[in-house]
Structures are given as structure tokens and as C-alpha cells.
Amino acid sequence: MSGAALTLPQVRWLGTARLTAGLDRHQRLDLAAHTRVHPPLAPLDRDALLTLADAVDLRGRGGAGFPFARKARATLATADRTGAPPVIVVNGTEGEPPSAKDKMLLARVPHLVLDGACLAAAAFGAEEIVIGVGAGGPGEISVPAALDERDLPCSTRTVCLPERFVSGESGALIRGVNGLPVLPAPLKARAADGGTGGVRRRPTLLSNAETWAQLAIAARLGRDGYAEVGTAAEPGTILLTVNRPGADPLVAEVPAGTPLGPVLDAFGLAPGEGVLVGGYHGAWLPPLDAVGAPLSRAGLAGLGATLGAGAIVPLPSDTCPVGEIARVAAWLAAESAGQCGPCRRGLPDAAEALAALAAGGAPPTAVEDARRALGAAQGGGACSHPDGTARFVLTALDVFAQDVDAHLSGPGCGRAVRGALPLPRAEGVRLEVDWSRCDGHGLCAVLAPDLIRLGPHGYPASSTIPVAAWQEHDARRAVNQCPALALHIQP
Structure with missing residues (x-):
């Protein structure tokens, strides 16, 4: 072949x-x-x-x-x-x-x-x-x-x-x-x-x-023979996926326990603003911790992180960390099965709070709203998706605390969102609100409560809303029954 x-x-x-x-x-x-x-x-x-x-x-x-x-x-x-x-x-x-x-x-x-x-x-x-x-x-x-x-x-x-x-x-x-x-x-x-x-x-x-x-x-x-490399507690090698800005990822085999710093150096990478270890169910490490982090289960657990499936993503300094985290949080919320409370409410609520934070002008409670939603989601799902998503977002809020504060107190960090965290090409549909028609009836939030949130004046809080597969039925029902014909499904 x-x-x-x-x-x-x-x-x-x-x-x-x-x-x-x-x-x-x-x-x-x-x-x-x-x-x-x-x-x-x-x-x-x-x-x-x-x-x-x-x-x-x-x-x-x-x-x-x-x-x-x-x-x-x-x-x-x-x-x-x-x-x-x-x-x-x-x-x-x-x-x-x-x-x-x-x-x-x-x-x-x-x-x-x-x-x-x-x-x-x-x-x-x-x-x-x-x-x-x-x-x-x-x-x-x-x-x-x-x-x-x-x-x-x-x-x-x-x-x-x-x-x-x-x-x-x-x-x-x-x-x-x-x-x-x-x-x-x-x-x-x-x-x-x-x-x-x-x-x-x-x-x-x-x-x-x-x-x-x-x-x-x-x-x-x-x-x-297997234990000739690695650590005494974790012998052998591990496979990592090392993600590089603007290039395809590399798959690297390294002895268990190898510090992360030399791995990044070997592929011409720097820890940047922070390094994600363990993929989108993993945890963020600040640059100084990341350089010396041992790539083993025990070594990373000591830093509050996890090896997970071995995905490594350093975040470059020229992108907005808050915007990057908001993009992935929205994708993770849409990727859920939508079968239990944490995925139906907790993850979308957290993603919405992060999107508002990234856009600027978020309420002072945005970070606490995200933390509260994720805290309620942990430990209550039918699978580990809510727990892994919570770890990804909560460690990001800690590692990028300075950027988070800049978005809370003003227009933000001043950097564009460059899509440094890889996501697949967008598929599915989105729900859009035509503000010239919307009269604030609020029926849409009754018909699609897991999708549409109303703001303090009774209007939808967002004008463009990604629709997960499990939300599409409710989205189309809201479109069909909107009295003002203000809702539309777009690819």
C-alpha cells in the first residue's frame, strides 16, 4: 500500500x-x-x-x-x-x-x-x-x-x-x-x-x-529491557503530540520523566505565555513551571496537571489567551453529548461567560460565573467530559490571571485571537438574532432554554449562538415559533 x-x-x-x-x-x-x-x-x-x-x-x-x-x-x-x-x-x-x-x-x-x-x-x-x-x-x-x-x-x-x-x-x-x-x-x-x-x-x-x-x-x-529508559516508577517511553504555531503537529517519543523544557527546545519552541499539557482535558502550566515539568503521571500530578493523552500546546505571546480559551470552551460545550445537567447547562454557561469576557465589557461577575458553572459541573456527569473541560478552563483562569484582569477592567489585552489552539473547521449551524425584528417576547428562551439566555432587559444575550447537534431540534423550534420572525438558522 x-x-x-x-x-x-x-x-x-x-x-x-x-x-x-x-x-x-x-x-x-x-x-x-x-x-x-x-x-x-x-x-x-x-x-x-x-x-x-x-x-x-x-x-x-x-x-x-x-x-x-x-x-x-x-x-x-x-x-x-x-x-x-x-x-x-x-x-x-x-x-x-x-x-x-x-x-x-x-x-x-x-x-x-x-x-x-x-x-x-x-x-x-x-x-x-x-x-x-x-x-x-x-x-x-x-x-x-x-x-x-x-x-x-x-x-x-x-x-x-x-x-x-x-x-x-x-x-x-x-x-x-x-x-x-x-x-x-x-x-x-x-x-x-x-x-x-x-x-x-x-x-x-x-x-x-x-x-x-x-x-x-x-x-x-x-x-x-523495558525499564532501561524512563523512571523507576514509570518505565518506558511515552508518545507526545507537540503542537507548533502555523505548522502541523509533531509526534515525539521521549523517555518517561523527560523535562518538558528540552522537548520544547528540541523542536524550536518556547513556553510562551503558558503550556497546555494533556490536551483539552488537561491543565495549563505557567512558563517557569512548564520548563522543568517532568513528563510523567506522578511528575505532572505534583504540579496539578495531568499527562492525559500526551498533547502539548505552548501558547505564543502574540495571541490573546482569554480569546483562545473562550474559543475552545465554546467548542467543548458544543462537542458534549448533552445528556446530563453538567453538559446541558454548566459547560454552555461557562462558555458564554468566557465569550463575554473575551469580547470586552463583561460584567464584573463573569469570571466567578464561569467558575461557579464549572464547579457545579464537576463530578456530576455521565462521563469525564465536564471534569476535563473544567480543568482546562479553571487552570487557564489561574495561569492567565493578568490577562483575565485586563479584560475585566478595560478593553482587554490588546492582542488579536490568532487561533493558536487548534480546532477543526466549524461545522453544523448557528442561531442568529435579527435585532431589527426582535421585540423581546422571551419565547425563544422558553423553547430553547439550553441555548438562549435572556439579558437583563429580556432580549437574547447573544446575537450569534453556536448550535450543538443535540440543541438543533430546540433551535429550529424557536425559529419556527418566534412571533417576530427574528430568529434564523445559518450554516
Whole structure:
């Protein structure tokens, strides 16, 4: 298969290349190139594989960092109890704009990911392997091509899912595989338990693409070889997506525990106004803290941050931090499933307060309004989306406090919003208010309470309102029933 048919993220590494081995010579490792770069993989039985995963403290690399062996044991316990063989799921969806590491793995080294999944499937007696990929992404082409090249221990299929932020949540992914809407389940159910939480109600072991690739590396190197790099508590390497202003992101492999400063230096970047670590569910670090921040779970936790999926975004000095945060907060609110209170009210309320702050002339309570809305949203959602969004915004308000004060006390920081934080091209619709017609009836706020807020004089507080997919029905109802014909849907 030609690499020209794929969008191939650029790759760099500091120190030893493991996941990225061979990519200095090949655009993509087909099976022949893969077997030249990586030695043969000996099969492991169930106990040996679990022991290895424990020994290297293999954890999920999709954001939550849950221990792989604990998740596998829970899945196997259900399989033993029910007699239903498990299903192995590779989460290769990546709907977060600043993250590209899993796209890189599926596009350029798909056999390394499949090695880990097949190793587990054989050891655990799996019934099926399912690889979830983003529709329209490189995995849609690369993974089926790789499957055609190799022998597989069980039935294996690729499922293409929409590239939305919440599509990568484990429950949403499994619902998509089962033919249901790709949204987090309203009621939490563990994939390991099967039932409504599993693929076809089978006990399901789900991990993201990097986790499966790391398992394949650990199986080849063994515990001691795997621990030759990294820290004592967190051995091995990690994949980062390093975002660069005005350029495509780089995927970098570095030893766990590497300070962030040298990583930025290696790619010609500065910490700027602050650095986002962990992507749009991560946390902001001030420049001085960012330079010395160890890129490990424990190191970042000590700074109040999280490694998450490994996305790194330094914010340049020539853009307005408040405006950048407001853009992403609005996008995160629109990307929610809209199934529970935190996403229906908390995130939109916070986004609206931030938009007013960025525009200037916000009420003195704007920051506290945002904090209050996000505080109420934390811990109450059906998934982690409200909590991650709150962490992103609340740490930004602290790190960019000087800019926030400038927007509260006057016209703002004086800098344009340059779109330094990556977002996908806008899709969907927006609701617009024709002020020449609006009479302040207030009916629109009754018909679409999660979308339209009224100002102190009874008129809509905003003239242009982004409409999330779950809000579109109410938006069209408000348009159709507006007595003054003052509302319009625009693409």
C-alpha cells in the first residue's frame, strides 16, 4: 500500500526510538518492513502476560492511566464466570484536535498496535478483535491493509466512527461498535462486566492504540529491557503530540520523566505565555513551571496537571489567551453529548461567560460565573467530559490571571485571537438574532432554554449562538415559533 494515500504525521524522538523505530527509513511499516525492524514476538500465556503488564506498570495511554493488568483481570473474571470469551477492542479514535499520536501509530506502524492486540487475544482466548478508527482518518485505510497482510488469532474487524471529541470515550466507542449512537452511555457500565457495557454483551477489554503498541514493545524487551529508559516508577517511553504555531503537529517519543523544557527546545519552541499539557482535558502550566515539568503521571500530578493523552500546546505571546480559551470552551460545550445537567447547562454557561469576557465589557461577575458553572459541573456527569473541560478552563483562569484582569477592567489585552489552539473547521449551524425584528417576547428562551439566555432587559444575550447537534431540534423550534420572525438558522 502506498504511503501517498495516507496523511502521515511527522515523527521525532529523543533518545531511544521504540514505538517509532524504523520511521527514519520508512514512511510506513508494512508487514515486511515491520518484521525487519522488530524481532519476532513470542506468544505468552495468560499468567505471563498479566505478570509482564504488572511488572512494567503498563497503564492506559488514552488519558485515564488505568492499570492494564487490573482491567484485564476484571475482564477475564467475567469471562470465567459467564463462559463468554472476551472481546479485545483497540481504541484508535482521536477526536481531540491537538492530539495525533494514535493517528500516527495506525497510519505508520499499524502492525505494532496489532501485535499487542493479537498477543492479548491469543493469551486470553478472545472471540474477536475490534479496531475502532476515526472515519476519514488514516486508520480507515491503513488498518484494513495491515489486517490483510497477517495471520490473526480470531475474527478481526475495523469499525469507523465519527471524529468527535466524545467518540473516544470508552462507553461511546463500544456503543458505536454495537450500532448505537456514538455517545457516552447515560448510565455507567463497565466494559469488563459485559452486558450493556460490552461489545455484543461480551466481557470487553478496551485500551487505546498506544497501550497495545506498548504491550508489544514490553513483550519483546521483557521487564528489565523495558525499564532501561524512563523512571523507576514509570518505565518506558511515552508518545507526545507537540503542537507548533502555523505548522502541523509533531509526534515525539521521549523517555518517561523527560523535562518538558528540552522537548520544547528540541523542536524550536518556547513556553510562551503558558503550556497546555494533556490536551483539552488537561491543565495549563505557567512558563517557569512548564520548563522543568517532568513528563510523567506522578511528575505532572505534583504540579496539578495531568499527562492525559500526551498533547502539548505552548501558547505564543502574540495571541490573546482569554480569546483562545473562550474559543475552545465554546467548542467543548458544543462537542458534549448533552445528556446530563453538567453538559446541558454548566459547560454552555461557562462558555458564554468566557465569550463575554473575551469580547470586552463583561460584567464584573463573569469570571466567578464561569467558575461557579464549572464547579457545579464537576463530578456530576455521565462521563469525564465536564471534569476535563473544567480543568482546562479553571487552570487557564489561574495561569492567565493578568490577562483575565485586563479584560475585566478595560478593553482587554490588546492582542488579536490568532487561533493558536487548534480546532477543526466549524461545522453544523448557528442561531442568529435579527435585532431589527426582535421585540423581546422571551419565547425563544422558553423553547430553547439550553441555548438562549435572556439579558437583563429580556432580549437574547447573544446575537450569534453556536448550535450543538443535540440543541438543533430546540433551535429550529424557536425559529419556527418566534412571533417576530427574528430568529434564523445559518450554516
